[in-house]
Amino acid sequence: GEDVEQSLFLSVREGDSSVINCTYTDSSSTYLYWYKQEPGAGLQLLTYIFSNMDMKQDQRLTVLLNKKDKHLSLRIADTQTGDSAIYFCAERRSSASKIIFGSGTRLSIRP
Amino acid sequence: NAGVTQTPKFQVLKTGQSMTLQCAQDMNHEYMSWYRQDPGMGLRLIHYSVGAGITDQGEVPNGYNVSRSTTEDFPLRLLSAAPSQTSVYFCASSPAHGTSGYNEQFFGPGTRLTVL
Numbered sequence: 001g002e003d004v005e006q007s008l009f010l011s012v013r014e015g016d017s018s019v020i021n022c023t024y025t026d027s028s029s030t031y032l033y034w035y036k037q038e039p040g041a042g043l044q045l046l047t048y049i050f051s052n053m054d055m056k057q058d059q060r061l062t063v064l065l066n067k068k069d070k071h072l073s074l075r076i077a078d079t080q081t082g083d084s085a086i087y088f089c090a091e092r093r094s095s096a097s098k099i100i101f102g103s104g105t106r107l108s109i110r111p
Numbered sequence: 112n113a114g115v116t117q118t119p120k121f122q123v124l125k126t127g128q129s130m131t132l133q134c135a136q137d138m139n140h141e142y143m144s145w146y147r148q149d150p151g152m153g154l155r156l157i158h159y160s161v162g163a164g165i166t167d168q169g170e171v172p173n174g175y176n177v178s179r180s181t182t183e184d185f186p187l188r189l190l191s192a193a194p195s196q197t198s199v200y201f202c203a204s205s206p207a208h209g210t211s212g213y214n215e216q217f218f219g220p221g222t223r224l225t226v227l
Contacts, residue, residue, distance in 0.1 A: 008151060042115075042201055042218035043154070088153060098144065098169060099216060103153035 004102035006089050011108045018076040020105045022089030025070060029091040032065060033099065034074045037086045046074070046087075081109050112137050117202050117219035124192040124226045132187040132222050134202030140217070141207035143185040144169070145177065147198040148221075154201065160185055161207070192226045199223050 004024045012018045024032070030051045035043040049056045049063045049072075056063045062075040076083055089102040118133045136143065141162045146154040146169075156169030160179040174196060176188040185204075189196060205216040 004153075006153075042220050043203075043216075044218075045215050098156055098159050100156070101146070101154040103151055 004089055004091055004100055006087075006102040006105045008103065009106050009108070011110055012079050014079060014081060014109050014111055016079055018074075018079045018083065018107055020074045020076075020087050020089075020107065022072040022074075022102055023070055024072065024089070024091050026091065026093060026100075027067075027070065028093045029070075031092040032063075032072050033088075033090040033092070034061075034063065034072075035088040035090060035101075037088065037104070039085075043088060076107075079107075079109055083107060084109050114138065115202055115204055115217050115219035117200075117222050119222060120220070121223050122225070124189070124224065126193060126226060128192050129188065129190055130192065132189075132200055132202075132224070134185045134187065134219060135183050136185075136202075136204040136217070137183065138204065138206075138217065139182060140204035141182070142216075143179065143202065143204045144216075145175070145185070145187045146201045146203065147171065147196075148201060149198050157187065157200075189224075192224075194226045197224060197226045 006022045033048040034046045036046050037043045049065050060077045064073045086104040086106050088104045090099045092099045115136045144159040145157040148154050155171045157175050158177040160166045163182050166177050200222045202219040203216045
């Protein structure tokens with residue numbers, strides 16, 4: 001199947017870490033992505049990870065991949081109000097030209 | 112570079128009307144795609160193209176046609192609009208597999224379509 005699943009909502013306190021989770025079903029997925037969508041805007045690529053990696057860190061962002069469980073997570077350290085957005089997990093299979101997206105997780109920040 | 116541009120930004124149609132959503136990119140990308148975004152359903156792929164003259168269906172192609180006569184343009188046609196097609200439509204492009212930047216898909220700003 002082509003399902004990519006995420007929870008719809010996450011609320012965190014400003015300054016805490018946010019962890020957004022994603023599961024996918026296709027074991028042939030080779031690239032996994034995190035996109036950010038701010039209100040009224042298109043999607044912006046935050047980071048991606050190749051399937052032979054377990055972890056990737058980029059400033060405040062940490063991506064963890066558990067290929068055995070087909071589980072991907074995005075950790076945002078020191079969450080700020082500007083991180084409020086919808087975060088989409090997505091997968092791409094080897095040489096495939098299409099990317100399959102999850103339903104998105106809406107991250108809200110409380111003071 | 113303008114990136115990926117979409118027109119119009121907003122459109123209201125009556126049931127049964129037809130229209131074309133325009134998408135253009137100036138990055139010489141081979142791959143282009145159309146998605147629709149509905150609340151709680153993420154982005155669903157409508158049609159995609161791997162190069163000029165080549166198109167293929169995505170997850171939800173019914174009611175939509177596409178063509179790719181040039182590398183730059185990838186219009187999406189609604190043949191007979193229905194209220195179920197009320198959505199936000201995003202066009203995206205990326206370089207071909209195996210080329211530099213393959214892993215970044217660039218999105219347009221979206222077209223918000225309402226069908227009455």
